[in-house]
Amino acid sequence: MNPRWLFRMAKWAQRPPSEKRVKLVLGVIVLCLLLVAIEYFIGWPDWMTVEPAGRRGWLP
16 A cells, blocks of 8 residues: 555544535535436437547548
8 A cells, every 4th residue: 555545544534524525525426427327328419429530630
């Protein structure tokens, strides 16, 4: 284990993050999981798909 991570864990044990920060992080995780679930069950919309442009940046 990297000593830097050990010091960081000790710092978090002495002064844990605030409730507001924990809620923020959990909210971001829930949002990401929601986007993954929508993409998995419903699919990716065609208008958000990028078409490959080829090597020169245009299609002949």
